[in-house]
Amino acid sequence: MNAKSSVYPAITIASLLGLAMLAIAAMQFSVSVEPPIAPPPTTARVPSTPAAQPTVAANNAPQAKPAASIPGALIMSNQTDVPVRVxxxxxxxNAVEPAHWDFAPQEGSKEGLVLSLPEGNFKLNKGDILVAFAQDGSGYYWGPYVVGESDAPVWDKKRSQWQLTLK
Structure with missing residues (x-):
């Protein structure tokens, strides 16, 4: 009878431990860290296949850095296969409130689209900052770009406008 009485507490303890482990496993705690708002300058997260790496490219039109006082419209071309937010x-x-525009894959890829605000068109000025990132969870991003100081957007002297092309 002594052996029988020592088995029940062991079974009870083992059962309680098993239930506690199942309860902990069912909770599935997870911790996530948000990426910084402004990623490092002119870098892109490299995908697993080198051919799919996003880059920024300039148009074939003649380009030059404009004088600091020359504002211009912004023409955007999304030549990627991912949805993008600029x-x-x-x-x-004449700074405006922070703004953003969303582009479907390949939207404006040939001619580009003139960006505007609800109040109407706006002009980019030297010192304005642009950043673009994919909205599909891939982690691609472009920029940040400081207008008139970084390699993009580029100034199209012929059309007197800034052009940002994402590839």
Whole structure:
């Protein structure tokens, strides 16, 4: 009878431990860290296949850096296969509230699209900041670009406008 009485507490303890482990496993805790708002300058997260690496390319039109006082419209071309959001932090003359525009894959890929605000068209100025990032969870991003100081957007002297092409 002594052996029988020592088996029940062992079974009870083992059962309680098993239930506790199942309860902990069912909770499935997870911790996530948000990426920083402004990624490092002119870098892109490299996908697993080198052919799919996003890059920024300039148009074939003649381009030059404009004088600091020349504002111009922004023409955007999304030549990627991912949906993209372009965000603006205007710091130059006549700064507007931060704004963003969303582009479907390949939207505006040939001619580009003139960006505007609900209040109407706007002009980019030297010092304004642009950043673009994929909205499909792939982690691609472009920029940040400081207008008139970084390699993009580029100034099209012929058309007197800025052009940002994402590839």
């Amino acid at each position: 965000a603006l932090l205007a710091r130059g003359k």
